[in-house]
Amino acid sequence: MKKTKNGAGRPLLWQDPKTGEALPCIRINQLGYAPMLPKEVAVTAAGDYVLTAENGMTVATFANVTPKQDEASGDTVALLSLGDLAPGKYTLSGAGESREITVSKKPWREVTDALIKGLYFQRCDELSEEHAGIYKHPACHTGLVEEWRKPEPPIPEDVKAKIPPFFLKMLEIPPEEPYGEAPAPRRIKGGWHDAGDFGKYVGPGAVTVGHLLYAWKLFPAGCSDDLNIPESGNGVPDILNETRFELDWMLQMQRADGAFYHKLTTEKFADFIMPEDDTVPEYLSPISRCATGDAVAALALASRVYRAYDEAFADRCLASAKFGWEWLTAHPERRPYRNPMGLHTGFYGDGEDHDERFWAACELYATTGDEAYREAAEGFYREVRKLSSFGWAEVSGLGALCCLFDLKEKGGPVLYDDLKEAFLRRSEWALLNVKASGYGTAIPATKYEWGSILTSMSNGMAMIMNTLLTGREDMQAGALAQLDYALGRNALDLSFITGYGERRVMFPHHRPSAADGIEDPVPGLISGGPNSINNYPWVKERLAGVAPAKSFLDVTDSADTNEIAIYWNSPAVFVAAYFNSLT
Numbered sequence: 001m002k003k004t005k006n007g008a009g010r011p012l013l014w015q016d017p018k019t020g021e022a023l024p025c026i027r028i029n030q031l032g033y034a035p036m037l038p039k040e041v042a043v044t045a046a047g048d049y050v051l052t053a054e055n056g057m058t059v060a061t062f063a064n065v066t067p068k069q070d071e072a073s074g075d076t077v078a079l080l081s082l083g084d085l086a087p088g089k090y091t092l093s094g095a096g097e098s099r100e101i102t103v104s105k106k107p108w109r110e111v112t113d114a115l116i117k118g119l120y121f122q123r124c125d126e127l128s129e130e131h132a133g134i135y136k137h138p139a140c141h142t143g144l145v146e147e148w149r150k151p152e153p154p155i156p157e158d159v160k161a162k163i164p165p166f167f168l169k170m171l172e173i174p175p176e177e178p179y180g181e182a183p184a185p186r187r188i189k190g191g192w193h194d195a196g197d198f199g200k201y202v203g204p205g206a207v208t209v210g211h212l213l214y215a216w217k218l219f220p221a222g223c224s225d226d227l228n229i230p231e232s233g234n235g236v237p238d239i240l241n242e243t244r245f246e247l248d249w250m251l252q253m254q255r256a257d258g259a260f261y262h263k264l265t266t267e268k269f270a271d272f273i274m275p276e277d278d279t280v281p282e283y284l285s286p287i288s289r290c291a292t293g294d295a296v297a298a299l300a301l302a303s304r305v306y307r308a309y310d311e312a313f314a315d316r317c318l319a320s321a322k323f324g325w326e327w328l329t330a331h332p333e334r335r336p337y338r339n340p341m342g343l344h345t346g347f348y349g350d351g352e353d354h355d356e357r358f359w360a361a362c363e364l365y366a367t368t369g370d371e372a373y374r375e376a377a378e379g380f381y382r383e384v385r386k387l388s389s390f391g392w393a394e395v396s397g398l399g400a401l402c403c404l405f406d407l408k409e410k411g412g413p414v415l416y417d418d419l420k421e422a423f424l425r426r427s428e429w430a431l432l433n434v435k436a437s438g439y440g441t442a443i444p445a446t447k448y449e450w451g452s453i454l455t456s457m458s459n460g461m462a463m464i465m466n467t468l469l470t471g472r473e474d475m476q477a478g479a480l481a482q483l484d485y486a487l488g489r490n491a492l493d494l495s496f497i498t499g500y501g502e503r504r505v506m507f508p509h510h511r512p513s514a515a516d517g518i519e520d521p522v523p524g525l526i527s528g529g530p531n532s533i534n535n536y537p538w539v540k541e542r543l544a545g546v547a548p549a550k551s552f553l554d555v556t557d558s559a560d561t562n563e564i565a566i567y568w569n570s571p572a573v574f575v576a577a578y579f580n581s582l583t
């Protein structure tokens with residue numbers, strides 16, 4: 001086995017306050033800014049700042065800047081608004097430092113493309129040299145798969161005594177029962193590897209599909225059709241080509257009775273090897289209600305989007321979605337997924353499924369106009385709260401996207417009028433977080449948890465939706481601040497997107513990036529970012545005393561801070577594609 005890269009030996013710049021190494025005090029969007037949009041730069045030191053153009057002329061001055069304490073980072077921070085600037089290179093100087101800032105017409109075009117192409121690199125398939133360049137690899141996970149049907153052995157009493165009460169409680173709910181005779185071993189092709197691991201999970205995949213399809217529906221001009229993927233040039237926009245790769249897989253993940261398997265993974269997480277070397281068997285896990293709701297929603301949405309390109313595919317998606325919905329209505333009780341004992345890959349446990357059912361009903365109604373779906377959507381709407389959440393666990397925001405931008409007035413008093421008001425109220429909270437943060441980051445100081453980038457990007461999505469509904473510029477600026485955050489305007493002076501930015505993540509928790517022997521990680525993948533809540537013990541120890549927004553290790557082993565995931569890329573695509581469409 002090749003020696004893997006892990007970054008563990010790197011100097012602990014921001015990680016260890018004891019080294020005393022100071023970060024530069026000017027923090028910028030490292031890819032630059034667009035002429036017509038807000039240009040905010042963060043500075044952490046007090047003093048006078050001057051912005052000069054390339055010819056040395058002073059363009060703006062900022063006298064007596066007094067940074068304020070920022071709770072999340074522990075830094076003192078001030079945001080400087082650079083104002084209207086023509087494309088060009090500028091230098092901001094102050095506090096004994098200076099930093100070059102670029103203004104250009106399309107600063108985020110390349111990174112938007114890269115974030116979509118990042119999903120191509122996650123394909124469970126051969127990546128050819130033509131499309132993947134040095135990141136090519138042979139086909140992977142090509143074996144036959146069977147359902148996981150191993151009986152659960154009783155837990156010995158002495159082991160039970162050591163299991164935390166929370167997990168014990170979970171073990172009381174048995175995994176969902178299998179259906180009928182075990183199907184013959186078969187090949188399930190394609191799908192995206194979820195994250196740094198090679199698992200393929202239906203719920204997270206469907207959520208990713210949702211983000212991407214809405215990004216395309218709302219901002220087609222923001223997504224380029226030139227991604228150099230195998231389907232490029234086939235007359236279908238590349239973002240739809242890429243998304244279909246996951247949908248084709250998802251269709252194979254439906255059980256004979258209509259429910260969807262929760263996931264397709266090996267028994268344990270693989271070592272840090274290339275995907276083609278991960279040759280142990282994969283299993284179809286038990287089904288789950290959340291996964292079924294998510295898949296129904298994504299497939300119903302897909303049947304609308306792809307109809308113009310491929311009728312037969314659209315029909316298949318809709319038939320599968322309806323069949324899945326029938327299963328759900330026949331199984332109305334809430335029952336969270338549980339990993340069967342012995343299957344140790346990602347859990348994606350989610351105790352609530354009304355939000356998944358809500359999203360599914362909305363999409364089915366939007367696609368078919370059938371009143372039964374509207375009634376169901378209205379019913380589940382009464383139980384959903386988080387209309388600005390778009391993550392793997394809480395998908396109500398995706399239902400809101402459907403209602404606000406596809407159904408619109410057809411949604412009527414509940415799914416449009418009431419929902420719109422509730423959504424607008426909820427999205428204020430996103431902006432409040434931006435205002436409360438020194439760097440303008442939409443993550444509350446107490447909420448830097450595993451995958452905190454999702455909070456920032458979800459709030460970015462909510463603020464964009466608000467802007468589309470109200471035209472509010474403060475909301476738009478709040479959303480742009482999330483792109484700035486991801487691209488370096490943050491407490492770490494770090495771009496979280498591999499391959500982009502002068503100072504960027506180099507050692508993501510991503511098996512191919514660690515095992516391929518290539519110095520640069522696979523490009524276009526976004527890191528989960530700082531986490532100060534659910535850390536690995538060794539990370540907790542290493543980050544003791546470090547502020548939440550700095551609780552980050554650019555070290556391969558730190559899945560808790562530096563893993564990548566498809567459903568973190570996709571909300572970033574949504575945000576980046578929006579701003580890209582404005583430039």
Ligand code: 9MR
Nearest residue numbers: 195196197269345346347509557559563
């Ligand atoms: O690599 C795994 C990553 O993809 C998961 O998100 C993470 C949490 O479920 O687990 C990682 O796998 C680790 C495992 O949980 C414990 N042994 C070390 C594995 C690699 O870091």
Ligand code: 9MR
Nearest residue numbers: 194195196197346347348450451563565
């Ligand atoms: O994104 C998930 C995060 O919200 C959880 O806190 C974390 C630990 O359970 O798991 C994350 O999901 C991982 C999944 O379990 C396995 N594949 C990698 C995912 C990203 O880290």
Ligand code: ZN
Nearest residue numbers: 124140141275
């Ligand atoms: Zn694979």
